[in-house]
Amino acid sequence: MEKVEYLGQPNCRRLTNGTVEAIVTTDIGPRVIRYGFVGADNMLAELPDDAVETEFGKWKPWGGHRLWHAPEAMPRSYVPDNAPIELETKGENALRLTQPVEKQTGIQKEMTVSLDPNGTRLTVDHKLTNRNLWDVDFAPWALTIMNGGGTVILPQEPYRSHDDYLLPARPLVLWHYTDLSDPRWKFLSKYILLNVDASQEEPQKIGAANKQGWAGYVRNETLFVKRFPYSDGAVYPDGGCNCEAYTAGSFVEIETLGALAGVPPGGAVGHVEQWYLFKGVTIGDTDESVDAAVEPLVAQTGTS
Secondary structure, rough: OOEEOOOOOEEEEEEEOOOEEEEEOOOOOOOOOEEOOOOOOOOOOOEEEOOOOOOOOOEEOOEEEEEEEEEEOOOHHHHHOOOOEEEOOOOOOOOEEEOOOOOOOOOOEEEOOOOOOOOEEEEEEEEEEOOOOEEEEEEEEEEEOOOOOOOOEEOOOOOOOOOOOOOOOOOOOEEOOOOOOOOOOEOOOOOOOOOOOOOOOOOOEEEOOOOOOOEEEEEOOOOEEEEHHHHHOOHHHHHOOEEEEEEEEEEEEEEEEOOOEEEOOEEEEEEEEEEEEEOOOOOOOOOOHHHHHHHHHHHHHHOO
């Protein structure tokens, strides 16, 4: 663990086990702005110059990974996080990052980021606390902006015949701007693929109840996998989504969500993701090729 400058931020902290490294910010955030193999490309996007103007001020995506509270709304979701945060060391390879209470919403964001001593697993534990004097309904929403030029991989639910099972497998949710005829989408029997194309600026987004508990992104033969929970019977935002993918031009996000809850004053909700990286992965564009490349690697990650 060491103090480093990264992406124009002078007071970042770097976690590494010699195989992978993660860099978090302390002057803004909470944010994870780098995750990758040591000496290799950042799997997360780097967008230091982008900004969105809101009535609360200038919100900057920065790139990397952030925490929001769902469902999305303007300007509530876009409260700027450009101020210093509290940093607490948790053991040799873990950091707790706590944002001051958002004065506009009364909600406090927190991430605890921990890196395994060996391998590539990075655990990101998200927490939202209601600091208002009244109940608030919300869900934790973890958004990871990936480095562009790759392909998102979302698993479909396992096949079951009509004779075997009559009820639906899971909701698949579309936005008004979602165009399923867009060539960036490829719907296979076992996977949904979303290719990132910098020349295609029109946004695309899809959401699902992802009961398989993982999503992936492959870029330059490096596979990023994030694992996350799904709870039967829970009510999720956006029509029942715990996993969403979005792209516009070179911008691409893999998003996961926790269950909606009525959170009392002082109460909190949590949401845990586990991240992994694998080298030398080429997925192709068929069920068979994706299976051969990805299925054995996802099996190594276990369950969240």
